[in-house]
Structures are given as structure tokens and as C-alpha cells.
Amino acid sequence: MIKIAPSLLASDFTRLAEEVKTIDNADMLHLDIMDGHFVPNLTFGPGIISALRDKTDLVFDTHLMISNPEDYIEEYAEAGSDYITFHIEATNHSHRLIQRIKESGCKAGVSLNPGTSLKEIELILPDLDMVLIMSVNPGFGGQKYIPQITEKIARLNSMIEELNNDVAIAVDGGIKLHNVSEVIEAGADIIIAGSAIFGSENPYEMIKKFRAAGE
Ligand code: DX5
Numbered sequence: 001m002i003k004i005a006p007s008l009l010a011s012d013f014t015r016l017a018e019e020v021k022t023i024d025n026a027d028m029l030h031l032d033i034m035d036g037h038f039v040p041n042l043t044f045g046p047g048i049i050s051a052l053r054d055k056t057d058l059v060f061d062t063h064l065m066i067s068n069p070e071d072y073i074e075e076y077a078e079a080g081s082d083y084i085t086f087h088i089e090a091t092n093h094s095h096r097l098i099q100r101i102k103e104s105g106c107k108a109g110v111s112l113n114p115g116t117s118l119k120e121i122e123l124i125l126p127d128l129d130m131v132l133i134m135s136v137n138p139g140f141g142g143q144k145y146i147p148q149i150t151e152k153i154a155r156l157n158s159m160i161e162e163l164n165n166d167v168a169i170a171v172d173g174g175i176k177l178h179n180v181s182e183v184i185e186a187g188a189d190i191i192i193a194g195s196a197i198f199g200s201e202n203p204y205e206m207i208k209k210f211r212a213a214g215e
């Protein structure tokens, strides 16, 4: 069963608590943390996550697009994250960081920029709960899906099948109704979408349509 994770980045920041209520038929809430250093944009931090924690039962999927992720794991765990995902490009100590995330009580994910090879995560794949494939360059919502990512998802899917474990494949960026089937067919388990869901007239209905595309 496909999981839908709307990205809070595309919501109305003046009404966050109401916005999360409009998507309560989703599976996860995707939380984009940007530091103005690893990516050329700034969003929000652990304060917003903990403020939202008791407003919804959705699984909190924290996507750290930050330099030095090792300095912030406990803070984001305590704020209420269920999954913490860091970028493989942001650390030299990915294996250690995965253990730290698990010790903090969260599930561990690693994200890859569009230009980063799957080879980078081959050795840590057995330890991961999620791989988050970026299908746009991280930093902004509303960008266009990079077409060669579909092949990358399919290759990751084969790598995971060979391993015979249950690492989830999440895909993030530029996913709309017109291309969501392509992403699911390639092997995605979690669909992250910002503008397509929060930018629609009726986010609740849009989630249903995304889900139907995976059936
Ligand atoms: C981009 C973020 C994405 C973004 C997706 O850096 O990681 O999660 O919110 O937004 P859309 O779906 O609009 O491309």
C-alpha cells in the first residue's frame, strides 16, 4: 500500500494547525528543514514540529536539508519526529548518524540529491528504514520532476529486493497527478508532495486521487 506524505512547506504558514487538519487522510506529514547553508533557503525548526505534534496523529517525517546534521538529531527527535532523514552529501559519518537516529527512538532515513549516485548508500542500505530520493534539487517547492529519477527509483528498488529487507523508498519533488503513477510503478512506497496537495482546492480529495493512482 502506497503512503502519502504531504509536505508542510507548501501550506499556509499563518494557519499551520488548520492546514494539517485538511490532510488527516494522509499517512505522514513531511517536514522540510532547511538551513540556508546546505540549501539556499530557510524554513522552520524543531519549535514548529513540537507545536504541531499534538495537532495531528500523522507520522512525522522530518527531512533535514542541513549541514552538520549530527548536531541536531536529539533536538528533532525530542520535538516529535518519527522518521529523521539526513542528506548523504551532508556528512562523512553516515553509518554513525543512522545509529544515533535509532538510539534517539526514531526511524532512520537517508536522502540523495538528484546528482548523487546510489553507490553512495550501498553499504548502509541494510541499516536504513527509508531512502528518500530527491526528484528535484532540494531547496524549494513547486519545481519540475527530473525525468531520469524514475530509472534511479527502479534501480534502488532492485537493490532493496536483492537485500531482501524492507527499506521504504520515498520520492520527493515535482510529483503531481500526471506523473505519480510513473513514480509508483518504478517502486516508490512513499509519495511526498507539497504544491500538488496543499496547492489544490481540496487537499483531502487530492490525497484520495493520489492513493487511487497506486491501486
Ligand atoms: C524540496 C522539498 C520537498 C518539497 C516538495 O526541497 O524537500 O519536500 O516540499 O514540493 P513539491 O511537491 O511542490 O515539489
Ligand code: ZN
Residues within 6 Å of the ligand: 007, 030, 031, 032, 063, 172, 192
Ligand atoms: Zn522534502
